[in-house]
Amino acid sequence: MSSTVSYEALADGESLTTDLLIASSGYEGRARHVxxxxxxxxxxxxxxxxxxxxxxxxxxxxxxxxxxxxVRHPDSTADFRELLVEDVRSVRESTEHLRVAIDISSFCRExxxxxxxxxxxxxxxxxxxxxxxxxxxxxxxxxxxVPATVMINAPLHGFEGWTADPSRPVACLLGLGxxxxxxxxxxxxxxxxxxxxxxxNNADTRFNDRVREDNGILIRSDExxxxxxxxxxxxxxLHMVEGLVHALRKSHRLAFIPLGPKPFALxxxxxxxxxxxxxxxxxxxxxxxxxxxxxxSGPIAGIHASFGPVH
Amino acid sequence: xxxxxxxxxxxxxxxxxxxxxxxxxxxVAGSFVPPPAFQTLRDARNAILVGPRGSGKTTLLxxxxxxxxxxxxxxxxxxxxxxxxxVGVFVGADAMWSEQLRAGDRAQGExxxxxxxxxxIAKSVVTTVLFRLGRAGVEPGDPQRHLGLTLExxxxxxxxxxxxxxFKLPSRSSSMLxxxxxxxxxxxxxxxYRYRALQGQQLPDWAFLNPLHAVSEIAQMTxxxxxxxxxxxxxxxDELELxxxxxxxxxxxxxxxxESTLIFKLSLAPILRSTDLLVGERGAxxxxxxxxxxLTSPERSDAFVSDLFRMGVGSSGLPQTxxxxxxxxxxxxxxxxxxxxxxxxxxxxxxxxxxxxxxxMDLLRKLDPxxxxxxxxxxxxMERIDRLSPSQRASTVRKIRNIAIVxxxxxxxxxxxxxxxxxxxxxxxxxxxVPDGNPRMSTILVRELxxxxxxxxxxxxxxxxxxxxxxxxxxxxxxxxxxQTGIRDGTRAVTLVALLDAIGGALHKRLVSERFSxxxxxGFYVDRELPEKYLxxxxxxxxxxxxxxxxxxxxxxxxxxxxxxxxxxxxxxxxPRYGLPVRQGxxxxxxxxxxxxxxxxxxxxxxxxxxxxxxx
Numbered sequence: 055m056s057s058t059v060s061y062e063a064l065a066d067g068e069s070l071t072t073d074l075l076i077a078s079s080g081y082e083g084r085a086r087h088v089x090x091x092x093x094x095x096x097x098x099x100x101x102x103x104x105x106x107x108x109x110x111x112x113x114x115x116x117x118x119x120x121x122x123x124x125v126r127h128p129d130s131t132a133d134f135r136e137l138l139v140e141d142v143r144s145v146r147e148s149t150e151h152l153r154v155a156i157d158i159s160s161f162c163r164e165x166x167x168x169x170x171x172x173x174x175x176x177x178x179x180x181x182x183x184x185x186x187x188x189x190x191x192x193x194x195x196x197x198x199x200v201p202a203t204v205m206i207n208a209p210l211h212g213f214e215g216w217t218a219d220p221s222r223p224v225a226c227l228l229g230l231g232x233x234x235x236x237x238x239x240x241x242x243x244x245x246x247x248x249x250x251x252x253x254x255n256n257a258d259t260r261f262n263d264r265v266r267e268d269n270g271i272l273i274r275s276d277e278x279x280x281x282x283x284x285x286x287x288x289x290x291x292l293h294m295v296e297g298l299v300h301a302l303r304k305s306h307r308l309a310f311i312p313l314g315p316k317p318f319a320l321x322x323x324x325x326x327x328x329x330x331x332x333x334x335x336x337x338x339x340x341x342x343x344x345x346x347x348x349x350x351s352g353p354i355a356g357i358h359a360s361f362g363p364v365h
Numbered sequence: 366x367x368x369x370x371x372x373x374x375x376x377x378x379x380x381x382x383x384x385x386x387x388x389x390x391x392x393v394a395g396s397f398v399p400p401p402a403f404q405t406l407r408d409a410r411n412a413i414l415v416g417p418r419g420s421g422k423t424t425l426l427x428x429x430x431x432x433x434x435x436x437x438x439x440x441x442x443x444x445x446x447x448x449x450x451x452v453g454v455f456v457g458a459d460a461m462w463s464e465q466l467r468a469g470d471r472a473q474g475e476x477x478x479x480x481x482x483x484x485x486i487a488k489s490v491v492t493t494v495l496f497r498l499g500r501a502g503v504e505p506g507d508p509q510r511h512l513g514l515t516l517e518x519x520x521x522x523x524x525x526x527x528x529x530x531x532f533k534l535p536s537r538s539s540s541m542l543x544x545x546x547x548x549x550x551x552x553x554x555x556x557x558y559r560y561r562a563l564q565g566q567q568l569p570d571w572a573f574l575n576p577l578h579a580v581s582e583i584a585q586m587t588x589x590x591x592x593x594x595x596x597x598x599x600x601x602x603d604e605l606e607l608x609x610x611x612x613x614x615x616x617x618x619x620x621x622x623x624e625s626t627l628i629f630k631l632s633l634a635p636i637l638r639s640t641d642l643l644v645g646e647r648g649a650x651x652x653x654x655x656x657x658x659x660l661t662s663p664e665r666s667d668a669f670v671s672d673l674f675r676m677g678v679g680s681s682g683l684p685q686t687x688x689x690x691x692x693x694x695x696x697x698x699x700x701x702x703x704x705x706x707x708x709x710x711x712x713x714x715x716x717x718x719x720x721x722x723x724x725x726m727d728l729l730r731k732l733d734p735x736x737x738x739x740x741x742x743x744x745x746x747m748e749r750i751d752r753l754s755p756s757q758r759a760s761t762v763r764k765i766r767n768i769a770i771v772x773x774x775x776x777x778x779x780x781x782x783x784x785x786x787x788x789x790x791x792x793x794x795x796x797x798x799v800p801d802g803n804p805r806m807s808t809i810l811v812r813e814l815x816x817x818x819x820x821x822x823x824x825x826x827x828x829x830x831x832x833x834x835x836x837x838x839x840x841x842x843x844x845x846x847x848x849q850t851g852i853r854d855g856t857r858a859v860t861l862v863a864l865l866d867a868i869g870g871a872l873h874k875r876l877v878s879e880r881f882s883x884x885x886x887x888g889f890y891v892d893r894e895l896p897e898k899y900l901x902x903x904x905x906x907x908x909x910x911x912x913x914x915x916x917x918x919x920x921x922x923x924x925x926x927x928x929x930x931x932x933x934x935x936x937x938x939x940x941p942r943y944g945l946p947v948r949q950g951x952x953x954x955x956x957x958x959x960x961x962x963x964x965x966x967x968x969x970x971x972x973x974x975x976x977x978x979x980x981x
Contacts, residue, residue, distance in 0.1 A: 203851040203858040214468035216556035218549035239848035243460045247387040
């Protein structure tokens with residue numbers, strides 16, 4: 055679905071006023087941090103649960119969101135999409151210029167993809183403003199490195215990409231995180247000619263050390279260009295990544311592999327969306343039967359995106 | 366913006382390179398060392414290359430294109446140019462493209478993928494014609510173009526127009542370059558129908574194409590206009606299993622009949638769904654309709670690695686006289702008993718009292734009463750084995766030599782997959798065998814060894830240095846295996862590596878912990894007692910080269926629908942990990958082999974649940 059997408063930075067301390075906060079009510083403690091902080095300035099809050107992993111802070115989160123808004127219980131990704139479209143449309147009925155905030159912190163990448171594609175779809179009908187927010191997590195709430203079992207290694211639905219020249223080489227833009235072997239799995243599948251690995255700079259330097267350790271085989275190879283980005287500055291990161299995309303797209307087929315912190319996944323999806331389905335966004339996922347709680351460390355990063363019809 | 370810590374790291378591991386998929390034919394030709402399969406492929410009519418990832422399928426197909434043949438300078442290059450007189454059109458595919466076609470199929474039905482692939486074929490044909498005309502893929506100073514073509518402007522326009530018509534393009538292009546852009550534009554248009562489906566728009570008439578018929582017409586017309594006689598054109602389809610099913614079936618079906626203008630040379634993974642068109646009554650007949658060319662072999666493939674090594678030496682400034690034998694020295698498993706007699710004089714006397722093999726067998730005799738009993742029962746006198754004739758030694762000692770060496774190594778307390786164990790696999794004969802003929806892994810090993818030789822004052826290279834090169838190579842192979850998607854078994858995930866660990870562990874146990882036997886199994890037979898749920902993992906094992914098919918009477922075809930009823934051995938690349946000798950041996954039923962062995966799931970915590978194959 056064609057729509058235009060433009061972006062703006064979220065200024066430090068900027069106070070928002072939005073019609074709707076879209077949140078995830080999962081098992082992570084940080085799922086309610088944005089809502090509790092009042093950052094979104096939302097008139098209405100709707101949170102969506104998952105049908106599995108009702109552990110850790112799940113009950114507390116549901117209780118919180120029930121107290122400040124509404125909780126939906128989709129039982130599949132398709133169901134989530136349907137509910138989301140319905141909810142956003144219903145809010146839009148009561149406002150002329152829709153502004154929504156989305157807390158992506160505890161959404162999985164699959165649902166973030168659905169959110170971006172739904173906003174683009176609705177934005178193609180009438181302009182809407184979205185502010186994506188992200189709660190940084192504490193280092194201590196991340197588990198130690200373990201060998202991962204790769205269970206999904208395929209593009210996100212709706213973000214498979216397209217090309218006018220399948221013989222062009224592939225270039226991958228890879229967000230690095232703590233996932234052992236998972237990045238290699240995607241690269242083995244996509245066989246890129248060039249790989250650009252993005253490592254998030256975090257105020258807590260233990261994150262950086264951990265990324266280096268977990269991705270040693272990749273980082274030590276001289277076949278990957280490693281770039282760093284500021285986790286709390288998604289707008290700057292978007293510009294940096296988009297610059298690279300612009301330089302590469304005429305000669306390569308591009309695939310994002312957004313492992314690591316969610317903001318990189320969001321930016322990948324936004325850029326892919328803005329290029330009208332040209333780039334692929336790859337999902338590589340390890341076994342998830344050992345859900346890890348994540349606690350918010352305090353700071354909230356964000357970016358504004360504006361979705362509008364093509365004229 | 367490179368993080369500071371990267372400067373501190375001095376180790377460089379090859380992670381993704383050595384993959385012809387991402388290289389142009391010209392780049393592939395730059396480092397091409399022809400394996401034995403190249404000649405077979407070159408001289409065959411219709412042919413199917415069958416091999417796992419990294420077995421060189423893409424390289425071999427790209428080497429049949431005019432652009433690769435034009436710039437290849439290897440010693441067999443002139444002969445290849447002389448023999449290859451058909452026009453090779455390379456049609457590649459990869460996982461990303463395949464997923465994009467599938468997404469389109471989900472939106473518009475199978476016709477979408479078929480249309481996209483047809484346009485891709487068209488673009489490949491036009492690219493090849495452009496090369497022949499000298500308009501694309503050529504550089505100043507290039508040698509004469511292989512199968513070069515000269516066309517008048519009007520002739521080129523006529524051919525371009527015909528291609529546009531056959532592929533239902535909107536305008537009749539007057540030049541090939543413009544035509545190539547128009548095909549790209551058409552592919553872009555087609556892409557929009559993924560979204561148009563949501564608005565109920567079906568694929569238009571122009572998306573329904575007959576690409577093989579079209580290529581045949583184009584070939585004939587080009588031949589006629591260029592006075593090129595009845596030159597044949599070869600469609601080189603790489604990783605055909607990734608193409609839309611309809612296209613795969615159409616191509617395989619055409620193998621049955623001989624086309625007058627078109628030849629098909631394909632590459633396929635060893636495990637394939639559409640085998641009904643390749644085997645059985647409806648299938649193309651090997652030797653008649655098509656030549657099957659397996660790229661894996663149950664036998665050792667030392668010669669290819671040796672050739673690569675010599676090429677590496679030649680281009681690295683090392684002395685041209687530096688052979689693998691001189692660079693790597695003798696292998697523990699390589700007692701000079703009958704092999705390459707011209708080299709024997711340079712070798713040690715391994716069977717002499719105090720020699721390497723003698724020592725290993727003597728140690729084993731002391732540690733292992735069952736080995737001592739075997740020697741007595743078979744009248745093998747350790748004090749006299751160096752006096753046996755080569756034929757006597759072959760019938761008594763050679764068949765137990767490698768088993769005895771590995772068994773002695775582990776019975777004295779060594780552990781698997783350690784530096785000390787990898788050193789056991791050093792030395793020329795074993796180092797050349799470990800990559801198991803896999804070009805990608807062979808290239809990595811040779812590169813490491815050449816680097817080490819350049820940094821070394823003496824040779825043979827020290828065993829610890831060779832072991833490190835081996836580690837880099839096997840680590841790279843393990844990365845490929847770890848990258849495979851696991852399967853669900855109830856609530857648990859099981860991986861390919863876990864299954865291989867179970868198989869390798871069981872073979873090692875039989876080799877080291879059970880009573881000594883010269884017939885200890887070295888391979889396995891995938892029997893029907895093994896639950897079907899493990900077939901996807903075995904498919905991954907075969908398609909990644911982790912296990913190698915051993916042809917037997919009823920399972921000679923290199924292609925099969927699944928792994929069952931066939932014999933396999935573990936890749937020699939896994940020998941150091943599992944502490945197994947580089948050897949073939951008898952097979953054991955896989956279900957029996959895994960009895961009592963555990964396939965571990967993820968190693969997240971020590972007490973994590975495990976999958977017990979006893980309950981299969």
